[in-house]
Amino acid sequence: MDYQQILDTINDEMSYRDVTGKVASYIPELAKVDRRKFGMHVYCGDQQHFSFGDSEENFSIQSISKVFTLAMAMRLMGEDLWDRLDVEPSGDPFNSLTQLEYESGIPRNPFINAGALVISDILVDQLEDPKKELLEFVRKITGDDNIHYNETVAASEKSTGYRNIALVNYIKALGNIKCDVEPIVDFYFYQCSLAMSCSQLSKAFMIFANKGRILETDEKILKPKTVKRINALMQTCGFYDEAGEFSFQVGMPGKSGVGGGIVAIHPDNYSVAVWSPILNENGNSELGMKALERFTTLTGVSVF
Numbered sequence: 001m002d003y004q005q006i007l008d009t010i011n012d013e014m015s016y017r018d019v020t021g022k023v024a025s026y027i028p029e030l031a032k033v034d035r036r037k038f039g040m041h042v043y044c045g046d047q048q049h050f051s052f053g054d055s056e057e058n059f060s061i062q063s064i065s066k067v068f069t070l071a072m073a074m075r076l077m078g079e080d081l082w083d084r085l086d087v088e089p090s091g092d093p094f095n096s097l098t099q100l101e102y103e104s105g106i107p108r109n110p111f112i113n114a115g116a117l118v119i120s121d122i123l124v125d126q127l128e129d130p131k132k133e134l135l136e137f138v139r140k141i142t143g144d145d146n147i148h149y150n151e152t153v154a155a156s157e158k159s160t161g162y163r164n165i166a167l168v169n170y171i172k173a174l175g176n177i178k179c180d181v182e183p184i185v186d187f188y189f190y191q192c193s194l195a196m197s198c199s200q201l202s203k204a205f206m207i208f209a210n211k212g213r214i215l216e217t218d219e220k221i222l223k224p225k226t227v228k229r230i231n232a233l234m235q236t237c238g239f240y241d242e243a244g245e246f247s248f249q250v251g252m253p254g255k256s257g258v259g260g261g262i263v264a265i266h267p268d269n270y271s272v273a274v275w276s277p278i279l280n281e282n283g284n285s286e287l288g289m290k291a292l293e294r295f296t297t298l299t300g301v302s303v304f
């Protein structure tokens with residue numbers, strides 16, 4: 001399969017001019033990002049990766065970080081994690097509060113904000129220095145020590161983060177948060193501020209396409225069963241109220257973030273990341289969704 005030729009076709013066919021959405025603005029720092037940015041990277045291995053455009057430029061990975069923190073929480077708690085969280089698509093926006101009321105503070109899944117905040121509670125409770133450990137985890141699976149938090153983005157989100165702070169307070173009132181609210185949201189805003197490129201993200205996500213092992217070193221990071229769970233959740237819940245649409249159009253497990261990034265994996269095959277900051281009404285990258293739809297159409301391969 002000539003992935004480079006397929007990427008070149010997508011790059012020729014598509015442009016930020018073809019989409020009408022807006023860059024995220026509820027986090028003031030994200031509103032400053034250039035809407036013309038567009039890059040894509042396919043990773044099959046050290047000697048086999050393909051790209052176009054702004055694929056080496058760092059952006060705010062936002063909710064994509066929820067996959068990394070879920071992996072860390074599963075390493076700590078195994079299947080006991082599911083006493084605190086459900087595994088159902090929410091069909092609601094990522095930052096919704098409503099289901100919590102009638103579902104007794106058990107978030108629908110780990111990828112909506114409510115679920116990620118419960119995971120944050122677990123990591124803050126069980127790890128000595130969760131920010132340091134998350135950074136080490138991401139650097140290790142990427143094989144790249146040049147990955148950092150963007151503290152300006154974290155502070156910017158904190159300054160307007162009322163909804164997430166409300167979510168933690170509400171879940172705590174319903175009995176499913178153990179720690180104090182402040183360190184939980186602080187960790188959450190930091191994880192969302194991780195700055196990575198498409199090239200780094202596709203490399204990091206290769207462990208989910210390779211049964212939990214780092215491809216280059218064969219080091220085991222996650223159990224195959226954990227990876228199966230995480231991929232199932234990416235497939236069913238990775239795109240909030242657009243998870244069905246992504247499965248329908250693209251047909252791979254994946255995860256998006258309001259920074260405009262999307263990563264998807266084809267088990268035993270490749271990992272692909274795309275970035276365009278213009279979002280559709282569900283908070284997913286408009287051009288990113290289209291590019292991935294073209295990618296699985298042109299390769300003729302999806303997981304189904």
Ligand SMILES: NC(=O)CC[C@H](N)C(=O)O
Nearest residue numbers: 062063094113192257258
């Ligand atoms: N969908 C997202 O990427 C949301 C992440 C963002 N930090 C928030 O909590 O609102």
